[in-house]
Each structure stands twice: as structure tokens, then as C-alpha cells.
Amino acid sequence: MGIHFFTGFPGFITSQLVQEIFRKNYTDHIYVVVLTSEIPKAEQVSQQIMDNFPGRKITIIEGDITLTNLGISPEIFHYFADKIEVLWHLAAVYDLAVRKEVAWKVNVEGTLNVNEFVKLLPNLKRYIYFSTAYVAGKREGVILETELIRPEGFRNYYEETKFEAELLVDEIKSIVPTTIIRPGIVRGNSVTGETQKFDGPYFFLNMIDKIKFMPVIPYVGHTTAFINVVPIDYVIESAVLISQEREAEGKTLHLTDPNPHPVSEVYRMMVKQMTNKLPRGRIPLSLTKKFLKIKNVRKSLGVEIETLDYLTWNAYFDCRESKKILSKGKIKCPDFLQTMQPMVKFYNKNKHIKEYHIEIK
Numbered sequence: 001m002g003i004h005f006f007t008g009f010p011g012f013i014t015s016q017l018v019q020e021i022f023r024k025n026y027t028d029h030i031y032v033v034v035l036t037s038e039i040p041k042a043e044q045v046s047q048q049i050m051d052n053f054p055g056r057k058i059t060i061i062e063g064d065i066t067l068t069n070l071g072i073s074p075e076i077f078h079y080f081a082d083k084i085e086v087l088w089h090l091a092a093v094y095d096l097a098v099r100k101e102v103a104w105k106v107n108v109e110g111t112l113n114v115n116e117f118v119k120l121l122p123n124l125k126r127y128i129y130f131s132t133a134y135v136a137g138k139r140e141g142v143i144l145e146t147e148l149i150r151p152e153g154f155r156n157y158y159e160e161t162k163f164e165a166e167l168l169v170d171e172i173k174s175i176v177p178t179t180i181i182r183p184g185i186v187r188g189n190s191v192t193g194e195t196q197k198f199d200g201p202y203f204f205l206n207m208i209d210k211i212k213f214m215p216v217i218p219y220v221g222h223t224t225a226f227i228n229v230v231p232i233d234y235v236i237e238s239a240v241l242i243s244q245e246r247e248a249e250g251k252t253l254h255l256t257d258p259n260p261h262p263v264s265e266v267y268r269m270m271v272k273q274m275t276n277k278l279p280r281g282r283i284p285l286s287l288t289k290k291f292l293k294i295k296n297v298r299k300s301l302g303v304e305i306e307t308l309d310y311l312t313w314n315a316y317f318d319c320r321e322s323k324k325i326l327s328k329g330k331i332k333c334p335d336f337l338q339t340m341q342p343m344v345k346f347y348n349k350n351k352h353i354k355e356y357h358i359e360i361k
Contacts, residue, residue, distance in 0.1 A: 002085025002125065005031045007065055007114060010038065010045035012196035013130070013186065014090050016232060020240045022053040029056070031080060033063035033070050033091075065091050065110035070117055077120075085125045086243055089114045092130070092165075093158070094199075096306035097361045100157045107161035108168070115172050126177050127169075128243055133182045133228065133256050133317050135163040140314045145182070145254050145321045155309040170252070179248045183235050184256040184317065190231035190334040193346030198302075198356050201229050204267060205347050206302030206357075208274045217271050219264060221285030223312045226260040234333050238322070241329040248325050256317040257333045263311050269337050273344040285311065299360045 004021055008014040009032035018030055034042040039062065046058040059080075064071040091114075093106045111129070118127045136143045137151030137159050148170055154160040169180055187202075188195030198206065211217060238255050242248045271279045285308065291297050292305040326332070350356050 002123070003027060003029050003031055003080065003083045004086045004088065005033070005080075005084045006088045006090065007033055007070075007110075008088070008090030008092070008130075009034055009060075010042040011090065013232065013235065014088070015045055015049065016236045017088065017090075017239060018058065019049055019052070020236045021243075022049070022056045024240060026240070026244065027086075029059070031059045031061060031084070033061050033065070033072065035064055036062055065089075065113055066105050068113060068116075069120075070113060081120060082122050084121050085123060086128065087114075087118050087121065087124060087126075088128045088130070088243075089169075090130045092162070095358070096156045096158050097304050098157050100161075103157040103161040104164075107158075108164045111165040111168055115168055115176075118176050119172070124176065126179060126243055126249065127172075128239070129166070129169045129178065129180050130239075131166045131169070131180050131182045131252075132159070132162050133184050133254055134159045135166050135182065136315060136317075137163060138313075142316050142318050143254075144318050145252050148252070156306050166252075173250050177249045179242055179250075180252040181239055181242065182252065182254050182256070182317075184228035184230045184254075184260075186235055187229050187231055187336075188343050188346055189233045190339040191233065191342060193342030193344075195232065195343075195346065196356075197358055198347065198351070199304075199358050200307075201227070201266070201270075201343075202347060203303045203307045204270050205274065205344065205351075208271055209351060210301050212275045216281055217275060217277070217279045218281040218283045219267065219279050220283055220288050220308075221311055222282060223263050223285075225263050225310075225312050225314050226316065227263045227266055227310065228256045228260045228317055229266070229336050230255060230257050231334055231339065234331070237329070238326055238331050241331060242322075242325060245325050245328065251321055251325075253322040253325065254317045254319040255322060256319050257336065258319050258323060259333070259335065260316075261336055266336065266340075269340055270344070273340060274348075295361075302357060302360060304358075304360055 137154040139151040
């Protein structure tokens with residue numbers, strides 16, 4: 001049983017992947033490279049996981065993907081290098097409002113360092129890189145898994161740096177057995193609603209929660225766009241299956257919803273679930289953007305202004321490659337509207353806990 005190695009621990013997606021790999025008995029030992037500042041949290045999370053999976057081991061290695069060889073000493077590296085069979089790279093800055101220098105250092109330079117690191121692993125069977133479907137930038141229409149086309153522009157530095165990073169990983173597909181995974185916007189578990197932070201579609205919930213005292217809650221703008229949101233359990237189950245499938249080697253795969261819903265439908269259902277009434281009337285998107293340019297308004301509503309850029313974006317993620325592979329495990333994406341209730345319930349239960357909310361800049 002070969003060892004799996006992770007960046008991005010103790011992040012929510014990485015922690016869930018580790019548990020799923022143990023659940024499936026794909027390995028009994030996982031190595032995680034962790035920033036010095038994150039080690040106390042990593043120790044706590046890894047202990048919880050090991051308590052749930054007796055006999056399994058998580059080894060924490062102090063390191064930093066922005067450093068050469070991930071900041072791991074030669075002695076430690078030589079101890080485990082030939083044992084690693086699967087390397088998962090998830091460490092990244094995911095914030096839509098991130099500054100360019102920070103995003104570039106972690107997302108681009110960090111990925112370049114991980115690429116160099118994987119080339120040194122003699123028995124590696126798979127390198128799995130978590131990208132994002134939003135490397136498409138401002139491209140519209142049908143986006144294919146087989147494409148990596150530089151768009152005319154990006155909405156934020158998160159998208160731009162993830163695109164540049166994916167280019168780097170794409171280049172080493174011919175040298176290292178690689179799979180690139182592009183998830184849509186990730187939300188909490190479709191059954192329990194559990195998540196680690198309220199971002200992405202949760203900004204809608206933040207706003208609705210803050211304005212629900214109003215007699216009428218309006219729609220925001222007028223849009224025919226669709227929103228592509230996938231639950232964490234779908235991403236985890238799919239990614240772990242993909243890591244074992246030879247057919248996924250050398251491929252880029254969209255872990256997106258093959259049947260996404262219109263933004264207006266999602267918003268309508270959220271308002272209904274949060275307030276038990278339907279939205280009426282409409283506030284122009286231009287006016288909403290004007291309001292959200294005021295920092296105090298953004299902070300009080302709990303909404304990042306960058307979120308609005310996605311409300312009118314007309315793109316569809318083709319996922320035929322991933323659907324073909326996932327059909328082997330009979331894995332299908334749960335419907336967003338049908339599984340929204342657990343999401344809203346978890347949000348309402350935890351919305352007063354500061355740790356769930358991201359800092360609005």
C-alpha cells in the first residue's frame with residue numbers, strides 16, 4: 001500500500017479527502033506538508049481523523065510550498081521519497097479578493113515548486129492537481145475539459161493565478177502521470193450541510209439574512225446566467241475514484257454540475273428557505289455594485305463585491321470526460337435545489353460563529 005502525500009492540510013477539502021482515502025482502504029499512511037503556523041491545527045485535525053480510523057497514520061511534515069523542495073530537509077525527504085505513490089496538490093489561496101503578489105507567490109510559484117518536487121519521486125503513480133473550472137476567466141459559451149485557452153481577461157487574481165498554475169501542471173503531463181481536477185464552486189455536504197467556511201454561494205445567504213427584516217426582498221439584477229455549484233461530498237468521492245482510475249491519467253476533468261440551475265432560481269429558492277417568502281421586484285446590478293463599493297456596506301452584508309461578476313456570466317462547463325470515468329463508480333452530482341435545505345439549515349445553525357465567515361476586505 002503506497003503512501004499518499006498532500007499539500008493543503010488541514011484545509012476542509014484536504015481533510016475530507018484524507019478521510020475518504022482511509023474509508024476506501026487505499027492506504028493506511030498519509031503524509032501532509034504543513035505551514036509552521038498551521039501545525040497546531042493540523043495536529044488537532046489529524047488526531048481526530050486517526051481516532052476515527054484506528055490503525056491509520058497521518059505524518060505531519062513542516063514545510064512551505066513557496067520554498068524549494070517545499071522547505072523539506074534532504075534527510076526527511078530521502079526517508080519517504082520512494083514510498084510516495086500519489087501526490088495531491090491542493091494548497092492555494094482561494095480568496096476572490098486576494099492581492100496579486102500573494103496569489104502569485106502561493107498559487108503559481110508554489111505550484112512550480114510542487115511540480116519540481118513530484119519529478120523527484122521515483123515511484124509516483126499519480127500527481128493530482130486541484131485547479132478550478134474558473135481558469136476559463138471571462139470566456140463564455142461551452143468550456144471543454146480538453147481546452148486550456150487563455151481568455152481575454154480574468155475577473156480577479158484568483159482566476160488568473162490558477163490559470164497560470166494550471167499551465168505549469170499541464171506542461172508536465174508528458175513527464176509525470178498527472179490528473180488535473182477543475183471543481184465548480186464548492187459548497188457544503190449535500191446531506192449534512194457541513195462546511196468549513198461561508199463563501200461562494202453563502203454570500204447570498206449572508207445578504208438575505210441581513211435584509212430579511214425588509215417587507216420585500218428584491219432580486220439582484222436581471223440575469224439568464226447559470227451558477228455551477230457542487231457539494232463537497234461529490235467532489236471528494238469523485239476525486240478519490242479518479243485517483244485510482246488509469247483512464248484519468250493525463251486528463252483534465254471538470255467536477256462541475258452537469259445540470260446547473262439559473263442564478264435567479266437558486267436565489268429564489270434561498271430567499272424562500274431563509275424567509276419563507278419569495279423575492280419580489282428587482283434592484284439593478286449596477287446599483288448593487290455601487291453600494292458594495294462602500295466597505296461598510298460590504299462588511300455589514302457579508303458579501304465580496306467580486307461575487308457579483310459571476311451573476312451575469314454565461315458559460316457552461318462540459319464534463320463528458322469526468323462523467324464517463326465517474327460512471328464506473330456510479331457517482332452522480334446531487335441536485336443543488338433538491339439538496340439546498342441542509343445547506344441553509346447548517347448556515348442558520350452556525351451563522352453567529354465568527355470562524356465560519358471569511359473577512360470581507
